[in-house]
Amino acid sequence: MxxxxxxxxxxxxKRRQTDMG
Incomplete structure (x- = not known):
């Protein structure tokens, strides 16, 4: 990889976590 x-x-x-929170 x-x-x-x-x-x-x-x-x-990280961006997904920020969107959810």
Whole structure:
């Protein structure tokens, strides 16, 4: 798994948490 893809997943999960909260 490329590093960029991993970072993209991290930011997406963080944004999802912010949207829910």
């Amino acid at each position: 490329p590093m960029s893809e991993y970072l993209c997943l991290l930011t997406t999960s």
